[in-house]
Amino acid sequence: MTDRDMEQKLRSEAKALLEQGKVDGIIGFEDGSLKFTTTPLITSDKDDTSRLVINPFIVNNLSVYLTEVKGRVGIVAKGCDSRSIVSLLQDTKVAREDVVILGVPCRGIIDLGKVEKLVGKDRDEIDDITRDGDRVVVTVSGKEREFPIQEVLFDNCLGCELPTPQEYDILLGEPTLPASSGDKLVSQEKVNRLKEMTPEQRWEFWGGEFDRCIRCYACRNVCPACFCERCFVEETEPPWLLAVPRWQDNLLFQAVRNIHVAGRCTDCGECERACPVNIPLRSLTREMYGIVDELFHYQAGMDKDASPFLAAYEATDTGDFIR
Amino acid sequence: MTSTKKINKKHIAELLSQWSEEFTVFVPSRAKGVPKWARWDGEGASFLDWYRNTVVPPKAIFLPPMEEMFSFQKDGKDYRLELPASDKPKWLIFGIRPCDAKALAILDMTFKDAYEDLYYLSKRSSGLLVGLGCTNPYDSCFCTSLGSSPTDAANVDLMLTDIGDEFLVEAITDKGKELIARTNLAQAATEADEARAKEAKETASSKITRKIDTEGIGERLLSCFDDKDYWEKIAAKCISCGICTFLCPTCYCFDINDELVKNRGERFRSWDSCSFPIYTQMPMENPRQEKWRRLRQKVCHKFEFYLMNFNVIACTGCGRCVRLCPVNWDITQILDNLPKEQLKLEKC
Numbered sequence: 196m197t198d199r200d201m202e203q204k205l206r207s208e209a210k211a212l213l214e215q216g217k218v219d220g221i222i223g224f225e226d227g228s229l230k231f232t233t234t235p236l237i238t239s240d241k242d243d244t245s246r247l248v249i250n251p252f253i254v255n256n257l258s259v260y261l262t263e264v265k266g267r268v269g270i271v272a273k274g275c276d277s278r279s280i281v282s283l284l285q286d287t288k289v290a291r292e293d294v295v296i297l298g299v300p301c302r303g304i305i306d307l308g309k310v311e312k313l314v315g316k317d318r319d320e321i322d323d324i325t326r327d328g329d330r331v332v333v334t335v336s337g338k339e340r341e342f343p344i345q346e347v348l349f350d351n352c353l354g355c356e357l358p359t360p361q362e363y364d365i366l367l368g369e370p371t372l373p374a375s376s377g378d379k380l381v382s383q384e385k386v387n388r389l390k391e392m393t394p395e396q397r398w399e400f401w402g403g404e405f406d407r408c409i410r411c412y413a414c415r416n417v418c419p420a421c422f423c424e425r426c427f428v429e430e431t432e433p434p435w436l437l438a439v440p441r442w443q444d445n446l447l448f449q450a451v452r453n454i455h456v457a458g459r460c461t462d463c464g465e466c467e468r469a470c471p472v473n474i475p476l477r478s479l480t481r482e483m484y485g486i487v488d489e490l491f492h493y494q495a496g497m498d499k500d501a502s503p504f505l506a507a508y509e510a511t512d513t514g515d516f517i518r
Numbered sequence: 519m520t521s522t523k524k525i526n527k528k529h530i531a532e533l534l535s536q537w538s539e540e541f542t543v544f545v546p547s548r549a550k551g552v553p554k555w556a557r558w559d560g561e562g563a564s565f566l567d568w569y570r571n572t573v574v575p576p577k578a579i580f581l582p583p584m585e586e587m588f589s590f591q592k593d594g595k596d597y598r599l600e601l602p603a604s605d606k607p608k609w610l611i612f613g614i615r616p617c618d619a620k621a622l623a624i625l626d627m628t629f630k631d632a633y634e635d636l637y638y639l640s641k642r643s644s645g646l647l648v649g650l651g652c653t654n655p656y657d658s659c660f661c662t663s664l665g666s667s668p669t670d671a672a673n674v675d676l677m678l679t680d681i682g683d684e685f686l687v688e689a690i691t692d693k694g695k696e697l698i699a700r701t702n703l704a705q706a707a708t709e710a711d712e713a714r715a716k717e718a719k720e721t722a723s724s725k726i727t728r729k730i731d732t733e734g735i736g737e738r739l740l741s742c743f744d745d746k747d748y749w750e751k752i753a754a755k756c757i758s759c760g761i762c763t764f765l766c767p768t769c770y771c772f773d774i775n776d777e778l779v780k781n782r783g784e785r786f787r788s789w790d791s792c793s794f795p796i797y798t799q800m801p802m803e804n805p806r807q808e809k810w811r812r813l814r815q816k817v818c819h820k821f822e823f824y825l826m827n828f829n830v831i832a833c834t835g836c837g838r839c840v841r842l843c844p845v846n847w848d849i850t851q852i853l854d855n856l857p858k859e860q861l862k863l864e865k866c
Contacts, residue, residue: 227846229658234846237754255845259757317570319657407550409574409583409789411760417844429796438775439584439788469844471573471761472552 196300196368202249204367205271205297209244212269218295219266222257223247231307231324237264247271249367251305251326254349256465258283258419267293273301275351277360278461278496279419284362285496285503286459288422298363300371303344303352305331310347314340345381350477351464354382362499385475386482401446407472408445410438414466414476415452420459420495427451453479458487458504461496523687523704524711525678530563530685533703534612541610541646544579546572555579555611569613570654571836575767576611576618577625580642583764584788587637587774592781609645617661617836619647619673621767627828628770637787646693649674650685652722658837660728660850666834668722679715686715728840730853732821732831739822742857746810752852753810755845760791762839762847763816768832771797792816817852 205223212218225236225246233252236243237260249271257270258279272280277296283289305326307318314321314335323334329344345353359370389397412428415421427435428448435451436444453460462484467477487493493504525533537543538558546569547556554574591598614622626642629635651669652659661667671677675694678685686707689695698704707715742748763769773790777783790797792815798804806812824832833849840848 228840228848228851229846232846234848235755260755264754317656320654404551407552407554409760409764411764411791412794413757413759413761413844416757416759434775437777437786438773439786441584465844469759469761471765471842474551 198249198251201299201367202247205249205299206244206247208297208365208367209247209269210241212295213239213241213244217267218269220264221247221269221271222260222264223269223271223297224249224253224255224257227252230319230321231305235260249299251303251324252307253299254304254468256417256419256463259417259465261289261294261419262422267295269295269297271297271299272360272363273299273304274355274357274360275301275461275463277362278357279463280496281362281499282420282459282461282496282503283422284499285501286422286506291499295365296360296363298360298366300359300366300368301352301355302326302358302371303348303355305347306349306352309349313342313346349464349468350382350385351462356494357497361497382481383485385478386485389478390482402442404474405445405449406442408440408442408449408474409472410440410445410448411471413469413471414449414474417465417469418452418456418460419463419465420456420461421452423455427455449474449476449479453483456480457483458491458493459495460484522689522707522712523698524681524684524707525687525704526684527563527566528683529703530566531561533701534558534563535560536701536703537610537612537697540608542607544576544609544611546613558612565613569650570652570656571615571618571838573765573838573842575621575765575836575838576614577621577767577770579609579611580622580638581625581770581772581789584786585637587785587787589784590782604640606640606644609641610648611645612648613650613678614647614674615652615836616649616666616668616670616673617659617834618767619649620666620670620834621836622647623673624768624824624828624830624832624834625770627830646676646697647674648694648697649677649690651677651679651719653680653718655722655725656837656841658728658840659726659835660730660837661835662723662726663728663730663732664831664833664835667719668726669719679718681711681714681718684711686711728835728837728850730835730850735831735853736822736825738856739818743814743818745857748857749810749814752847752855753813756793756809756813756847757845758793758795758809758812759844760789760793761842761844762849763791763793764789765838765842767834767836767838768820792819817849821853 209221220239223236224233226248227234231252233248235255235257236246256276256279258276261283277298280296284291310324310333311317314333316335321333321335325332331342331344331347333340356373358373436447460480462480464477470476534543543558544555545558546553546565549556553572555572555576586602589600629638649671655668669679671688671690675691676698677688677690687698687704689698771790771792772787774787776785793812795804806815820832
């Protein structure tokens, strides 16, 4: 099934859901205002459903809107997004009956930053990007260049464990298989390089990275797992940390944010993608995800009936701090 | 012979070196992981190879993301205040784009208004802007809709236009004239050079395809101010982050915070954003709790209120907000689709 087929199915399913009153609104993607971009489409108008799209650029994790949109909604979800939805269900931030998941079996999302790097041009200087199976054809100034798809997909797509949503109401296409385990290594490489550093080197590295943080909070605001109504960073009495973008405070903000979303963060990569100053935030989320998996055998958003990782304990826990 | 000059691109590094003796020279730099303005490191002019525009606008030089306003020490019952050390160097920004130069002129209006903001003005007052016209504007740029162009020299001291191996150099102000007269690296431009520059300027302008209609924009915004449905609709996908405001070259809101350790501390000011739900929470409550009200404020401040107060739109069409928004919230679409039916003004 092609993206176009899925798109047609999505449009008719979404329209039907609205017409039959099964949902109050739809959250999906439409073409963006810039080349090779899509943008969230949040609508309750059935006529808008003809603008819904499915293509290799549907990058946003739309589940971030679930806690905000009122009523019952249909939501377009790739595998990774569906995990965020499941995590929200686990945390009772969203009720299962209030969401109709329109599942997209995903073959990976194209990272425009990688394409730009490969061809040495900015997004708007590229004429065309076409996915053709396992290859991608990039046209610049009339010249076509071909790359293996692996070279242009987002890092987290390369290690994707769940390209097809596990939790869905309507599946828009044939399920796709998880990436081969070898691809996971690609995703882990950046983290490993950091782990090989001495603590002093690492401190210096992150100091440099967080020195350019402007505290726009895009990382937090695109994050479906960051659902606190009031973030600790905004508390002033007492101030946990200063609201000014000093690197130490920036680093601490991100460290605490990371711990707050441990076991909720599905490592979807939205924080890193949204960051306007290129801080490699996914190295932090990836590591935290790995730690939770290794120590607690817990993967966020895989089982809607599981207790949320940070909100559960058992009397038989070996640590006695809880008793 | 004409009064304009030209300089070969391979002499730019030497020119920067000459100017560095007198000025703190700022150039576009990627050294800190994101394109922003940084002190020239004395190592060439390789930024000319990649520079289209910076992500962080030049306003950050004069209104930094954070700055110390003063430190204080409690002495018995009294407080002792101390201003931070400042050498107020003469500065020169090399390569500023016309949109960003115009943005500084727009910022000046606010900081020089009824209240003179010395933190901003003391840094801003003693310097020179060397503009560099765009040859390759982004598809998100829309400066031509705002009375400017990719090669507009209106707000700089010296203007450079790319004519191939050389830049045509036009002195716009007396300061600019003096600056270029002092270097031996520039030579007189020929009529052919000027013709090439004219062509380059026209080509650059024709590359700006994104347009907005600013005709009567203030009135049009006023007339749909109360159209809650429209604002709610366009606000739906906004995630209320600070990217579009922080990285806007004309947004200037700031917050003030104290850091206290025992009986001493510092007062900082840092960028703030009307997109944040907690904006202005400290003095009172944020009257714009709902997202659509905050979005409306952002749009109206730029295209209506600033126009009323200073007779200029506080947007220069640099396109940063369009390029950098993680959800592709596009101001040009918002302005394009303003409701046509005029609501009755009494409702506002």
